Amino acid sequence: MTQPNEEISALPPGAGSARLDLPELYQCVHCGLCLDQCPTYRVLRLEPESPRGRIHLVKAVAEGRIEPNQRFAEHLDLCLMCRACETACPSGVHYGRIAEAARALLGPPRWPGRALALLCFRHLLPYPTRLRWMASVLRLYQRSGAQRLASRLVPRRIREMESLLPAVPARFFSPSSEIFPALGERRTRVAMLSGCVMSTLFGAVNEATLSVLRLNGCEVVIPRRQTCCAALNLHNGETMMAKRMARKNIDAFLAAGVESVIVNAAGCGAAMKEYAHLLRDDPEYAAKAERFSSLVKDASEFLWELGLALAPRRVELRVTYQDPCHLAHAQRIRSQPRALLRAIPGLEIVEMAASDRCCGSAGIYNLTHPDMSQELLREKMQAIAATGADVVVAPNPGCMLQLDYGARRYGPKIKVLHLMDLLGQSYGAAGPA
Amino acid sequence: MAPVRQPDAGASSAFVQLTETRRFAYAQGRFKFFASGLFSFSARFVKPMSRQDLIDELKEIVGDRYVLSAKEDVIVYEQDASxxxxxxxxxxLPADVQQVSAVVKAARRSGVPIVPRGSGTGLAGGAVPAEGGIVLSLARLDRILKIDLANRVAVVEPGVINLDITKAVAAQGFFYAPDPSSQAACSIGGNVANNSGGPHTLAYGVTTNHVLGVEVVLSDGEIVWLGAMVPDAPGYDLCGAFVGSEGTLGIVTKVAVRLMAQREAVSTLLAVFDDMDGATRTVVDITAAGIIPAALELMDQLSIEAVERGAPVGYPRDAAAVLLVEIEGVTEHTQRAMNLASALCARNGAREVKKAKDDHERELLWKGRKGAFGALGTITPNYYVQDGVVPRSQLPRIMRTVADIGKRYGLRIANVFHAGDGNLHPNILFDLRHPGELERVIEAGAAILRACVDAGGSITGEHGIGLEKKAYIGLLFNDQDLEAMARLRQSFDPERRLNPAKIFPSPAGCGELRVGPARMPAGLWI
Structure with missing residues (x-):
């Protein structure tokens, strides 16, 4: 008798299958309920571009039935990692972990932009100072007139990529101190992630978050030694670097002696809640990571649990809410941001169709897969336009960049705000940052 | 090598011996297969067309992107939800009926089998290409073409998702009645092929009761309409014959479905039992009392555990069984029937009867039920679902038999099923990586089906025969019955290239059929 177990362990050399020996793979029973929730499947209707299909492919690699070759990699790469399939899955399969493990296995660069991205992941994101330096160069480029000149010279494709970028703001988020006392009665002590993109391109959102937290009785620590959350590294198979960054963050945040770690970027929050999984085999850090992950809270999740100490003031606006994938699907946070919006008097909240479908931003996906990304963005902008809203709220920097670009490219002319922006506005917040 | 099991009349009739190399003659012997090695499938196209020529021709018809032939692409289509x-x-993946027709013609010229596929959510292997060849995915034919509320008809393409029809007409107060548990993913084309049912079959009937007509591509590529837009078309009911034909008579490219008006009131309750017997007796009592619920669904302790582990909805984990009762109609009737049903639950020992307070609670109760199959992944790596039917009055007895069979074979069986129809879904849980377990699973499955037939029932309620149950069709039909069916099939598809090796218990079959993720013992297949 051919032993099934022998079959499975008979793997091709170098397939790295040991690393793909995930229990999650066998939790998928192939029922197909994920298909219609997957943005790439909805567009292409090809099963290799569906969650079930990708899991089947990873399983086939793990069993040595196919090689982890270019074609396999393309299917994994086309995935947005939005994890809408996890919401749809009745078996609770952690698709994200499967895809991350497969990407880690694939490792080296494939698509042309990937080398650049890796440079970015390895040498830019982990170093806040370098990142700021880069952003300053970019700001100079945008403001000096060089951009206008370049727009006449460079090819269209690069111009389009460049147009994804918003204007780099005049000021980065540079907190004046490491500890900010609560304004009013102190209710708890929390730490805050500055974030790499957040602190360079959305400094104002961080300032708003800081004020909103303080106004609600939080003493806020912003550890100096923190680094980028490593979400982009993880999604792109850069596990080693991701672990290093995770350990650095764990040290920085646990040293702060706080009750919660507040994150205002959905993608970063999702990644940091997964540190426990990422470092589960690290003898020194496994327990620490477990503790750290249990402290991580999205800003909306945290504020809703804590309860607003200060009643928001009236803001007359018609808003619609975009569920960031890594909030709705990865962290299962849907009601809290909406509840906070409802707590602001004067806001008219209009739900858009399929608010939890990916806008196509997906980290650097809009750069690596522009066609799919644009297709999803077009659809998203139509859904937003149908609400007639003045503002779309999307508490994640990737979504904010993408929707802002979408508004410029496809319309409607709509303002993109973070939930913390709106709350801050409502408080008329001007706490010292 | 595995000891080759000989087929015999009993449980292992499911196994049919397969020789190392087998030659198949389709269409005057133009097509030859080799089982090259045990686990790699290969087929060789001989005259008049090479494999590459066929691929090129198909690419011209449907576009490069929509013809897949690399192993890293086609492997995804080797399995459905079985x-x-x-x-x-x-x-x-053609985009319209003309392309479907052209693909069918090209396949015919090269004598290659065609296996139609919708969303691949079938549970009987119906979309598994048992003899290789072309899988024709209808996923891109996904438009709702017409909604005619005055006549209560919608015309849709086969790739449209079942639930999307209801979504498209819900605001106007209508719905499409057949609601398989996979309705958020399964396609209408697949529903037509399998004559699918669902929890609400009890009140509204199965797919065939809701399909007025179908446009199909026949095996020679011709495009015809069967049935009509109005009920009661004269002549043979070819549309009726087509629904449930599992892709063996033609390929459906448009479906005219009946739309129903939403009921004034819907009421759902969850009754919790400490023993299965009380739950099944309640089902018998409710229907005997003259109440026709819209749905009457049962889940046992293992299924509850799976749902609560996967995507919890708040079923009590310590219950032996929960019964979902849904009643629709005018408000007064609904209330009266609901009170009576609650009383019957209590009389049979329900420890708790909980009525859904609002739509949200109702949706939650259903979400658990509809996700139950998929949720089994939380308690087992593999499951083998049976689809037997018994007369309702036999439910208490058959459920005891199923439990006994589980004990006898040392296997866990999770039951989640359409109790009101007497349609069982015993899911036999196992792990393919454990040697020898699969054989026991197949024997236990056969024992359950035989018990269903002995109780005056059938081997399938709604999942179809596909590959998985063709060995058992003889339990239900004699040779003359099967011969008559084969003749009908013959008149539609004389070359037997449309979804070959399905439904009929022929030994024909080749290529490599495996039970994933580990392989079937050599020389054997279901």
Whole structure:
């Protein structure tokens, strides 16, 4: 008798299958309920571009039935990692972990932009100072007139990529101190992630978050030694670097002696809640990571649990809410941001169709897969336009960049705000940052 | 090598011996297969067309992107939601009926089998290409073409998702009645092929009761309409014959479905039992009392555990069984029937009867039920679902038999099923990586089906025969019955290239059929 177990362990050399020996793979029973929730499947209707299909492919690699070759990699790469399939899955399969493990296995660069991205992941994101330096160069480029000149010279494709970028703001988020006392009665002590993109391109959102937290009785620590959350590294198979960054963050945040770690970027929050999984085999850090992950809270999740100490003031606006994938699907946070919006008097909240479908931003996906990304963005902008809203709220920097670009490219002319922006506005917040 | 099991009349009739190399003659012997090695599938196209020529021709018809032939692409199409696998050589995804017809013609010229596929959510291997060839995915034919509320008809393409029809007409107060548990993913084309049912079959009937007509591509590529837009078309009911034909008579490209008006009131309750017997007796009592619920669904302790582990909805984990009762109609009737049903639950020992307070609670109760199959992944790596039917009055007895069979074979069986129809879904839980377990699973499954037939029932309620149950069709039909069916099939598809090796208990079958993720013992297949 051919032993099934022998079959499975008979793997091709170098397939790295040991690393793909995930229990999650066998939790998928192939029922197909994920298909219609997957943005790439909805567009292409090809099963290799569906969650079930990708899991089947990873399983086939793990069993040595196919090689982890270019074609396999393309299917994994086309995935947005939005994890809408996890919401749809009745078996609770952690698709994200499967895809991350497969990407880690694939490792080296494939698509042309990937080398650049890796440079970015390895040498830019982990170093806040370098990142700021880069952003300053970019700001100079945008403001000096060089951009206008370049727009006449460079090819269209690069111009389009460049147009994804918003204007780099005049000021980065540079907190004046490491500890900010609560304004009013102190209710708890929390730490805050500055974030790499957040602190360079959305400094104002961080300032708003800081004020909103303080106004609600939080003493806020912003550890100096923190680094980028490593979400982009993880999604792109850069596990080693991701672990290093995770350990650095764990040290920085646990040293702060706080009750919660507040994150205002959905993608970063999702990644940091997964540190426990990422470092589960690290003898020194496994327990620490477990503790750290249990402290991580999205800003909306945290504020809703804590309860607003200060009643928001009236803001007359018609808003619609975009569920960031890594909030709705990865962290299962849907009601809290909406509840906070409802707590602001004067806001008219209009739900858009399929608010939890990916806008196509997906980290650097809009750069690596522009066609799919644009297709999803077009659809998203139509859904937003149908609400007639003045503002779309999307508490994640990737979504904010993408929707802002979408508004410029496809319309409607709509303002993109973070939930913390709106709350801050409502408080008329001007706490010292 | 595995000891080859000989087919015998009993449980292992499911196994049919397969020789190392088998030659198949389709269409005057133009097509030859080799089982090259045990686990790699390969087929060779001989005259008049090479494999590459066929691929090129298909690409011209449907576009490069929509013809898949690399192993890293087609392997995804080797399985549906059952546990059977066989690799297609080519997958083609046409965009409209003309392309479907052209693909069928091209396949015919090269004598290659065609296996239609919708969303691949079938549970009987119906979309598994048992003899290789082309998988024709209808996923791109996904438009709702017409909604005619005055006549209560919608015309849709086969790739449209079942639930999307209801979504498209819900605001106007209508719905499409057949609601398989996979309705958020399964396609109408697949529903037509399998004559699918669902929890609400009890009140509204199965797919065939809701399909007025179908446009199909026949095996020679001709496009015809069967049935009509109005009920009661004269002549033979070919549309009726087509629904449930599992892709063996033609390929459906448009479906005219009946739309129903939403009921004034819907009421749902969850009754919690400490023993299965009380739950099944309640089902018998409710229907005997003259109440026709819209749905009457039962889940046992293992299924509850799976749902609560996967995507919890708040079913009590310590219950032996929960019964979902849904009643629709005018408000007064609904209330009266609900009170009576609650009383019957209590009389049979329900420890708790909980009525859904609002739509949200109702949706939650259903979400658990509809996700139950998929949720089994939380308690087992593999499951083998049976689809037997018994007369309702036999429910208490058959459920005891199922439990006994589980004990006898040392296997866990999770039951989640359409109790009101007497349609069982015993899911036999197992792990393919454990040697020898699969054989016991198949024997236990056969024992359950035989018990259903002995109780005056049937081997399938709604999942179809596909590959998985064809060995058992003889329990239900004699040779003359099967011969008559084969003749009908013959008149539609004389070359037997449309979804070959399905439904009929022929030994014909080749290529490699595996039970994933580990292989079937050598020389054997279901």
């Amino acid at each position: 546990i059977l696998q066989a690799m297609p050589e080519i997958v083609a």
